[in-house]
Amino acid sequence: xxxxxxxxxxxxxxxxxxxxxxxxxxxxxTALYWYRQSLGQGLEFLIYxxxxxxxxxxxxxxxRFSAERTGGSVxxxxxxxxQQEDSAVYLCASSSGALSYNExxxxxxxxxxxx
Amino acid sequence: xxxxxxxxxxxxxxxxxxxxxxxNYxxxxDRLYWYRQDPGKSLESLFVLLSNGxxxxxxxxxxxxxxxxxxxxxxxxxxxxxxxxxxxxxxxYTDKLIFGTGTRLQVFP
Numbered sequence: 001x002x003x004x005x006x007x008x009x010x011x012x013x014x015x016x017x018x019x020x021x022x023x024x025x026x027x028x029x030t031a032l033y034w035y036r037q038s039l040g041q042g043l044e045f046l047i048y049x050x051x052x053x054x055x056x057x058x059x060x061x062x063x064r065f066s067a068e069r070t071g072g073s074v075x076x077x078x079x080x081x082x083q084q085e086d087s088a089v090y091l092c093a094s095s096s097g098a099l100s101y102n103e104x105x106x107x108x109x110x111x112x113x114x115x
Numbered sequence: 116x117x118x119x120x121x122x123x124x125x126x127x128x129x130x131x132x133x134x135x136x137x138x139n140y141x142x143x144x145d146r147l148y149w150y151r152q153d154p155g156k157s158l159e160s161l162f163v164l165l166s167n168g169x170x171x172x173x174x175x176x177x178x179x180x181x182x183x184x185x186x187x188x189x190x191x192x193x194x195x196x197x198x199x200x201x202x203x204x205x206x207x208y209t210d211k212l213i214f215g216t217g218t219r220l221q222v223f224p
Contacts, residue, residue, distance in 0.1 A: 031210070033211065033212075035212075042214060042215075042216050042217065043203065043205075043214035043217075044214075045211040045212065045213070048210055048211055050210075055210070056209065056210060056211060059211075091157060091158070098210055099145070099146065099207045099210050099211070099212065100145040100146065100207060100210075103148075103160065103163055104148075104212060105160070106157045106158040106160075107157060108156070108157045109157050
């Protein structure tokens with residue numbers, strides 16, 4: 001079956017522009033996660049969705065970052081007024097339920113470069 | 116807040132040698148994961164450890180968990196070049212994963 005997919009795979013943008021990153025979770029997975037991997041910070045949690053609601057947004061680094069999930073499926077991570085420090089690989093993952101009982105599966109990531 | 120410490124950060128090994136990567140976490144966690152990441156690729160799940168004393172093996176890799184010491188290890192036996200990659204441990208914490216810093220493993224002839 002299909003795994004987690006993300007688009008685009010690469011995105012180059014200019015400082016100050018807005019970007020949208022998309023994640024398609026595994027079909028039927030109710031939980032969806034966004035992580036960021038950067039050289040300086042390693043792998044960091046950003047936000048977690050259960051269904052369409054986000055019980056944990058604690059990892060979003062600033063109010064320029066937002067995410068939504070519609071129909072309990074696709075999620076979009078939006079970064080407004082991008083800065084160079086936003087350059088990173090953004091990873092999406094999904095699981096069939098709570099992490100205490102279910103494994104998380106990662107997508108291939110979107111590499112964002114802010115010039 | 117859970118913190119995960121992993122060491123070493125970098126490991127250069129000769130083929131055929133054994134070594135261990137260590138992962139310490141600061142508070143109780145339900146699951147401990149080990150992942151492999153090749154350059155430019157995403158995370159590949161290697162092991163999920165659930166309970167104290169759990170040991171899992173796949174090929175030349177063996178992972179173990181000591182929940183009392185809050186320590187997991189990834190042991191590499193008779194390393195081969197194909198094992199060259201970055202290895203991450205991660206612990207679950209309030210429905211998210213907290214990752215260690217990663218260990219970049221390089222195996223040379």
